[in-house]
Every structure is written in C-alpha cells, then in structure tokens.
Amino acid sequence: MERVDVAIVGGGPAGSSAAERAAAHGAETVLFEQGVPREDRDGLGPDSTDAAGMLDYWIDIMDFDYREIPDEVVHQELEATEFIGPNSAVEMTTTGMEASYPKFGYTFHRARMDDWLHERADDAGADLRVGTGVKSLETDLRSSNPKGPTHTLTLSDGDQLEAQYVVLADGPQRRITLEALDQFTGPGRSVSDHLSPPEANHIAYQEYREFPPELFAEFEDRLTFWWGYMPGETAYPWIFPNDGTVARVGLTMPIGMELSDVDNPGGYKLLRPSDDQLPSGSEYIRRLLEQEYGDEYDVEEDIPIIEDRGKSKGTETYPISSTRPIDSPVGANIAVAGGAMGTTSAFHEGGYHVAVRSGKIAGRLAATDSIENYNDVWKHAIGDEILRNVAFADIVADYGPDDWDRAFDVVSDMQGDSGENGLFDRRYTAGIGATKILAAYKKKKYQYRNGGYVQLSEDEYFY
Structure with a gap:
C-alpha cells in the first residue's frame, strides 16, 4: 500500500493551500481532487464556484502580499460597496479595517485563482491528483506508529493509501468529512447534526451576464447588494463586476424554505401575489433585472447570459455553509479546513480568505508533527473574522x-x-x-x- 505523510481531500483554496504549506515544509504530500468541468477552464479542476469578491483586509487574512497575486486573476478594482434596501440605501467606501491593499477590494476570476494555488502547491512538491476522488477514510486509533493514529483512504479507482495526517478540505458539500468525523462522535451522534441542518444552510446561484457599457459603468467599481428584497435569513441578490462589461448576477437563499414560511410575502419586492411557491434562483434574478433596468433595457436581449463562462453555460449553483465552525479531531491526526469546517458564511458571501488561511495552517502543522495545535492556531489567525460574521x-x-x-x-x-x-x-x-x-x-x-x-x-x- 502506498504511504505518505500528509493526504489532503479536496483541491479548492483550503486544500491547495494546505498542500503547498505541507510540501514546502518537507512532508510527502498528496492531494486528491475529484475534479469538475467548467466552461472557463481546460480540463478538470476544483469546483471553482463563488461570487469571487475580495475585500482589502481579506488579503492579509490569507497571509499574502497582494502583489504576489497574478494580474490575470483580478477583474475589477473596487472603490465601494452599496447596500440597497426596499426604500433606503447606503454606500461604504472603506471596510474600516487595517489593510495593506490600497483599494476597497477587487473582484477576481475564481478558477484562475484556484489554478494559481494549485501551481504553488505543485511547485512546492505536492503530488496533485486531479480526477481522483476519495470514497472513504478509516482511522486506526490504535496504530503502533509513534506519531499516533494513521488513516486509510479508499480512492475512487479502488486503490488505497495510508497517511499519517489528513486534511479534510472537501468544501461545504463535505462528501468525506461528515462520515470521517462520525468515527469520533460517539453512539447516537453525528457531525451532520452540526454541519448540515437544512434550515441553516444556503444555496447560491449566479449568472454571468453582459451589460451595455453605459449601464456597466454605473457599478464597475463597486459591489452591489439588495437586502430585504427576498425572504429568508441572509437571503439577498447581488451584482459583482467582472472583466469587460460582464458581471456576475446572483443570490443567496436558504435551502428548504417554503412560501408558507414567509410571514409577509407582500413586503418583498421580488415576490408576486400570483406566486404559489418561492421563485427559483433564475427567476429571482430575472425579476431583479427587470425591476432595476427593465424600464430602459430588454433584459434578455440587452443583458444576455454569457454561456462560455462559469460552470455550465454561464450559470453556477453552489452551496454555502452558513453554520458556525467546528473544531477538528486533532487527537486523531485530522484537521478540517475551509468550507468543510464551516468557515464560509452566507453573510459575507463565501469565505475564500478564511479557507486559504485555515488550509495554510493545517498543512504547516501536519508537516511539522504539530497538528495537535491546529484548533488553537486557526482561532488565533481567523477567529476575529469568524466572530464578526457570526455576530x-x-x-x-x-x-x-x-x-x-x-x-x-x-x-x-x-x-x-x-x-x-x-x-x-x-x-x-x-x-x-x-x-x-x-x-x-x-x-x-x-x-x-x-x-x-x-x-x-x-x-x-x-x-
């Protein structure tokens, strides 16, 4: 059986960052990413779905010098964000946080950013196996290894691999994380009780649309959010400017919510008296664009979907974990990082920055036989950010x-x-x-x- 020091499940920002740090610290490191196709990527890669906006201080949380990030990753530099309510609005031109980046933030090409993190991991010496998924993980708590428990990973092709340390970074879907952690929760309990309650999780949907130049110019340097337009806890649509005159128009909404759960459906601008159920994501977006721009533009004709972008014909659907995070079972030589541990948030539109930082920490500690410190170290590094979002x-x-x-x-x-x-x-x-x-x-x-x-x-x- 093949044996490695560190095995990483998932190749998104947390997994790639963990692989880069583990390999850079001398550990024999392998990363498994089952891989998905995208319209804007050649070949398979991680599920690079995200509204992909970066605030100034988030770059510091990632522990990057902003000048390291390739120019082709950045779409638009931002000067502000605008929050629009049903009858009020507010613009903010600063996050109010100390930051090295000189602008309010920027939007970015998520797939290119993910691919750049993969390149860094590859350059550091990590073995990146894109197209190979992990089916299951079993932990031997009674291993005779002096470094403690070991793990057997069964791969999608039936092969098996043994690892001393495992970083679980399989995103909010947690295809492996939930079952892997249930080994340590005791009878009658499940990690799913914490990480997967339907009333607490959200789904995001977005479309890549091309705007008339004069209309795009109105929001090319800002993020725009509409609050109180659709029902649900932290449910809102947005527009994020991208390259050229293309923008991502999307929304976040709770999973499993029904129209009967809404106390005052007449108070939401994106609901209609004729609705017998809550609209789909695409219908919500159509209604938003019609309401905001329909007086001057034919939405489908003048603001079309660009089909060579995103995950499938100019659209993307992806989960966002809006639960609070969990600690990792470090006594079993396992660290959970990024969305898999619940560090993403529907409130701040994902969590790329905390995924990168938690992955870096997990990889470094695993490579240096210090994984027992992981829960303390990630709290010190990103705890203030999580505390703000939760509050x-x-x-x-x-x-x-x-x-x-x-x-x-x-x-x-x-x-x-x-x-x-x-x-x-x-x-x-x-x-x-x-x-x-x-x-x-x-x-x-x-x-x-x-x-x-x-x-x-x-x-x-x-x-």
Whole structure:
C-alpha cells in the first residue's frame, strides 16, 4: 500500500493551500481532487464556484502580499460597496479595517485563482491528483506508529493509501468529512447534526451576464447588494463586476424554505401575489433585472447570459455553509479546513480568505508533527473574522424589509455624507439607532468570546 505523510481531500483554496504549506515544509504530500468541468477552464479542476469578491483586509487574512497575486486573476478594482434596501440605501467606501491593499477590494476570476494555488502547491512538491476522488477514510486509533493514529483512504479507482495526517478540505458539500468525523462522535451522534441542518444552510446561484457599457459603468467599481428584497435569513441578490462589461448576477437563499414560511410575502419586492411557491434562483434574478433596468433595457436581449463562462453555460449553483465552525479531531491526526469546517458564511458571501488561511495552517502543522495545535492556531489567525460574521449574521437573522430600511438609515446617519465609516468600524456613535446596533453587536461578540462560536468543540470527540 502506498504511504505518505500528509493526504489532503479536496483541491479548492483550503486544500491547495494546505498542500503547498505541507510540501514546502518537507512532508510527502498528496492531494486528491475529484475534479469538475467548467466552461472557463481546460480540463478538470476544483469546483471553482463563488461570487469571487475580495475585500482589502481579506488579503492579509490569507497571509499574502497582494502583489504576489497574478494580474490575470483580478477583474475589477473596487472603490465601494452599496447596500440597497426596499426604500433606503447606503454606500461604504472603506471596510474600516487595517489593510495593506490600497483599494476597497477587487473582484477576481475564481478558477484562475484556484489554478494559481494549485501551481504553488505543485511547485512546492505536492503530488496533485486531479480526477481522483476519495470514497472513504478509516482511522486506526490504535496504530503502533509513534506519531499516533494513521488513516486509510479508499480512492475512487479502488486503490488505497495510508497517511499519517489528513486534511479534510472537501468544501461545504463535505462528501468525506461528515462520515470521517462520525468515527469520533460517539453512539447516537453525528457531525451532520452540526454541519448540515437544512434550515441553516444556503444555496447560491449566479449568472454571468453582459451589460451595455453605459449601464456597466454605473457599478464597475463597486459591489452591489439588495437586502430585504427576498425572504429568508441572509437571503439577498447581488451584482459583482467582472472583466469587460460582464458581471456576475446572483443570490443567496436558504435551502428548504417554503412560501408558507414567509410571514409577509407582500413586503418583498421580488415576490408576486400570483406566486404559489418561492421563485427559483433564475427567476429571482430575472425579476431583479427587470425591476432595476427593465424600464430602459430588454433584459434578455440587452443583458444576455454569457454561456462560455462559469460552470455550465454561464450559470453556477453552489452551496454555502452558513453554520458556525467546528473544531477538528486533532487527537486523531485530522484537521478540517475551509468550507468543510464551516468557515464560509452566507453573510459575507463565501469565505475564500478564511479557507486559504485555515488550509495554510493545517498543512504547516501536519508537516511539522504539530497538528495537535491546529484548533488553537486557526482561532488565533481567523477567529476575529469568524466572530464578526457570526455576530452580524445573528443580529440580522430575523430582519424583514422594514428592518433593513431602518438599519440603512441608521448607518447613513452614522457616516454622514462622507461614506467613510466602514463595514466594521467601531466609531458608530450617532444617535439611539446607532447605539442599539452597536450594543447588539457587542452583546453577540461577548456571547461568542473565547471561541464560543465553535459549535462542536475538540473535547466532544471520542478517541
């Protein structure tokens, strides 16, 4: 049987980053990625689906110098983000966070970014097996190896491989992670109870559309989000500008939500009295474009889908884990990274930055026989970011259309005419509304202090 030091399941940002760091630290490293086809990639690769926006300080969280990132990865440099409510809107021109990147952020080509991370891992000496998936993972807790438990991976072609350490980075789908971790949760319990409840998970859908140049110019330097237009916890449509005059128009919505679950369907601009069920993602987008631009443009004629982009004919559907993260069973020599551990978020539109950073940490610690420190190290590196997202998501969980209008009015009052108070700026001091928002935010952050945002802790695993 083939034996390696570190085996990595999944070749997205977390897995590729783990492979690069493990190989760079001298470990014999193999990465398995089952591979999917895309319209904008030759051959198989990771499931590179994401709205693909990067805020300034996220680059620092990834632990990259922004000048390292190839020019062909970046689509549009951004100056602002705009949040639009049913009757109010607010523009922000800073995140309010210290960052080395000189702009608000940028949009990027997700497949090219993923491929660049693969190249880095390959250059470091990792063995990248794209097109080979993992069927199952079994852990020998009683291994005679002095470094502790070992793992047997059964591959899609029937072969088996033994690894000392495993990094699970198979994304929010968690095709291997759930069953692999269930080995350590005890009778009657399952990791699925934490990571896969339908009411907490989201699905994202997006289309690549080409806009008339004069219309594209209106949002070419900003991210645009519409809040309170469609029902559901952290459910919203968006437009992200890409190259040329192409933009990704998409949305996030909860999985499993029904029209009967909506308290006031008449209050949402993207619902219709004639609806007998919630619209599909494509129908939501059509309604958004008709509402925003239909008076001047024929949407299907003037803003067409570009079929040579994305995963399938200019469209993409992908899961987003909106659950809180879990600790890894490090006592079993396993680290879970990126979306598989629940670090992505429907609130901030994915989690590429935290996936990269958690992958880098997992790979380095596995290669240096220090994996027992993983849960502490990732919390130190990305815990503040996760804490912010969890706190904000909890605050707005039950917001309806009127709540979003009130919130945007408050934020507008906070920043005056300058737009300079950022997404996470602590200088919110304007009026009672601002005080209430800040108090709620601080209360939530306090509730989740000291890693309290973790929903399955290390001491809950059984070895």
